Amino acid sequence: MLRRVVAVVAVVVCAAGVVAYQATRPARAPATPRVFVPSPRFFLDFSPSFRTSIADAYYLNMVQYYGEHARGDGRFDSLPQMVDLVTRLSPHFARANIFGAFALIDAGRPDLSARVLRRAFSENPGDYRYPSYLGFFAYRYGKGKTKDVVAAHWYQKAASIPGSPSYLTRLAAVLMGKGGETQKAILMWGQVYSAGDKYARQKAVVGLERILPKEKQARMKAVAPLYGTMPKADFEALIAELFQGYGQ
């Protein structure tokens, strides 16, 4: 009987020891557990058949890392390497590319963010989201006088991809006008007008009114390049709207 009790006590003590050991571990976990992030080359060379699985594992790691530090100290020291690793191992992983790009903005690295998006766009030329985000980032974080035009170019690229939303052309036209590229802006508003619905046509007329000269002859000269770039009926309808108050 005593032997049995001793055995049971010994087992219970051991079980308690096991639980206690594990329960005290989280407090001892390092504050920044991801100091070392391997290079994408390493995985591409040594586990080509499992590269997407490794990318997924690191993607989960990256999301967790971002969440921890966004709520905590706001430092994202390992994030650029993590984003680079995941997006190079799995270049068609759209969410990783986009999440990574936005996370890098939070990490104060818009340059790396743009690099990730540019690479993603070269790997996925049929996805309009990459150039449209590049346009947004160029507009929001770009510097100098040309930032509007750079953003407009990206939006223009995005708009040219089949399946892209129609507002992208309007955005590109607005930014072209803002950036001083009046001729290009006029042509783009012409595209918006001929390809859009009633709402888009109204937007195009308002957009053109903003950048076209008020004087009749100068206005006629400015809209002349539109002739031939859009269907004749649309061109005539647009001209009629733009010259409404000008008389014969």
Add this chain to the structure above:
Amino acid sequence: MKQLVAITINTFKETIRDRVLAVIVVFALLMIAGGLWLGSISLGEQGRMIKDFGLVAVTGFGLIVAVFVAANLVHKEVEKRTVYVLFSKPVSRAAFITGKFIGLCGTMAVVLAGMGLFLFALVWIVAGQASGMVLLAVLMIYVQLLAVVAVTIFFSTMGSAILAAVLGICVFVAGQLSHNVLALTRLGKNPITEALSWVVYVIIPNLSAVDVKAGAVGEQTLAWGQIGLWVAYLLAYIVVALALATVIFRRKEF
């Protein structure tokens, strides 16, 4: 032919009844279902996570089954001395090896079909659409593992079961790095190392020529011609491995 069919059916029945196999399969299904949890922390990428980690689980557990069962196939018969009874009848060594291999192929087919269909159903439920690529990927994993089975049977005719299992796993790993071995042939100017690397490159089965897992998660478009060629290559490899196993097994006296 009759003997071959009898050995095949017997091997299939023997291996499929193994309780360890059932435990491994249940564990594999749990691991595949574990992808659900990973999916829940992936910011809306549940489908991709389940596919990717599920296929890794299918590969891993399929490899365990393939290697450990294949390593024991021939040894069990020798240890239990049933091989003496078998070869006292008009059974050729080739029929013995081939029957064992085909029987295990059947067991592997059942195991992988179970895991594959479970993964397919899980992806369908979670992602909301059926993914035929998952089934294709499982089929390709099956063909890969058959090559590993053939090589493991070959090793088991030469040494102990444990050694055969370890070497089988090594061949699987080496097969994933086949292109690296090829790269070695181009390093340096030493013709001996170059020739040696080339021989190793040819001997090791090329298990990474087609990446169907990446295709299943939409990372890569698959070239059907390449897949067909690769499958034909692996089948040819299996034939050679089994032929060599038979040659070695013929030399053994029972």
